[in-house]
Amino acid sequence: NAGVTQTPKFQVLKTGQSMTLQCAQDMNHNSMYWYRQDPGMGLRLIYYSASEGTTDKGEVPNGYNVSRLNKREFSLRLESAAPSQTSVYFCASSPVPISGNTIYFGEGSWLTVV
Amino acid sequence: GENVEQHPSTLSVQEGDSAVIKCTYSDSASNYFPWYKQELGKGPQLIIDIRSNVGEKKDQRIAVTLNKTAKHFSLHITETQPEDSAVYFCAASIGGTGGFKTIFGAGTRLFVKA
Numbered sequence: 001n002a003g004v005t006q007t008p009k010f011q012v013l014k015t016g017q018s019m020t021l022q023c024a025q026d027m028n029h030n031s032m033y034w035y036r037q038d039p040g041m042g043l044r045l046i047y048y049s050a051s052e053g054t055t056d057k058g059e060v061p062n063g064y065n066v067s068r069l070n071k072r073e074f075s076l077r078l079e080s081a082a083p084s085q086t087s088v089y090f091c092a093s094s095p096v097p098i099s100g101n102t103i104y105f106g107e108g109s110w111l112t113v114v
Numbered sequence: 115g116e117n118v119e120q121h122p123s124t125l126s127v128q129e130g131d132s133a134v135i136k137c138t139y140s141d142s143a144s145n146y147f148p149w150y151k152q153e154l155g156k157g158p159q160l161i162i163d164i165r166s167n168v169g170e171k172k173d174q175r176i177a178v179t180l181n182k183t184a185k186h187f188s189l190h191i192t193e194t195q196p197e198d199s200a201v202y203f204c205a206a207s208i209g210g211t212g213g214f215k216t217i218f219g220a221g222t223r224l225f226v227k228a
Contacts (some may be wrong), residue, residue, distance in 0.1 A: 004157070023145070040123070042203060043218040058215075090157050102148070103216065105157030 002026050004106035006091040012112045013081045016042030021076040021109050031094045032074035033058075033103065034066060036087040043090065081113045094106055117143040118206050120219025128227050134224045135190045136203035140185065146207040147180060147187045148216070153200045162204075164188070194226045 006023045013019055025032065035058075045058030049068040065077045074093075076113060077107040078085055091106040117140040123175075127133050139147075145166040150158035164171045164178045164187065171178050181189040191198055202221040 041218055042120075042220040044119075045215070092157075102160045102163070103150075103158075105150075105159070107155070107157050 004091055004093055004104055006089075006106040006107060006109050009107070010110045012114060013078075014114060015082060017078065017081050018079050019081065019111075020078075021074070021089055021091070021111075023075060023095040024073045025074065025091075025104070027093060027095075027104065028071070029093035029095050029104070030062060030071070031096065032068065033092040033094075034064070034074070034076045035090045035092060035105075036060065037090060038087050045094070046076065046089075078111075081111075083113045086109065086113045087111060115214065116144060116206055116208060116217040118204060118217045118219040119148075120204050122222060123220065124223045124225075126225040127194050129194060129196060130183050131194055131196050133198070133224055135189045135202055135204065135218075135224075136186065137188070138184075138186050139206040139217075141206070141208060142182075142185065143208050144206040147178070148205050148207070149176075149189050150203045150205065150211055150218075151177060151200045151217065152203065152221075158203055191224075196226050196228050199224055199226045204222075 003004045004025045028049045034046040035043045044060050047066040049055045052071045055066050067075045090102045094103045120137045132191050148163035151161045152158040164180050175192050177190045201221045201223050205216050207216040
């Protein structure tokens with residue numbers, strides 16, 4: 001039972017490079033999310049997809065783009081990486097886009113931009 | 115928008131003692147308050163949650179209390195064990211049609227000394 005799977009787990013990028021973080025869930029959840037975690041800042045929402053075919057900005061969307069490829073997959077793209085995007089990124093999913101639903105997180109992707 | 119403050123940022127207790135983590139939120143419309151535990155190198159996992167129509171909820175050694183008037187909620191862990199050592203996040207969630215928003219606190223790193 002995989003849950004939420006994200007790749008890669010570790011990545012080092014040079015400033016200006018681009019990359020895509022991949023995420024897939026096997027729980028048939030409608031909603032998917034991308035968070036970043038920084039020391040002392042907790043978890044901040046970058047983008048979310050309430051349901052297949054929709055995406056919305058979260059708290060910190062600048063510098064990122066997302067694609068909800070199908071119900072299972074939600075990718076996060078950094079078009080031109082900056083050192084400020086060094087962070088741990090978590091993909092997550094939940095059953096329905098309403099309050100009160102558990103969010104299930106992946107194991108994280110450690111990204112360093114040099 | 116919603117703001118969640120969490121204290122303390124670090125907490126060290128002796129095995130067997132109790133640990134209390136406190137959070138405050140700003141938006142009175144918040145109606146769902148989950149707590150997540152994040153072990154080293156892993157994604158956060160839900161450990162307990164409480165809804166705005168309930169004042170207290172217990173699950174074995176953990177309990178959560180909610181004071182809607184004061185906009186406070188707290189996590190209580192009794193008889194702490196070394197495996198309780200982790201980072202704990204509180205969150206406040208506002209429901210609504212078409213999507214939801216969960217705002218996380220900055221996290222508390224709990225150390226349980228054997």
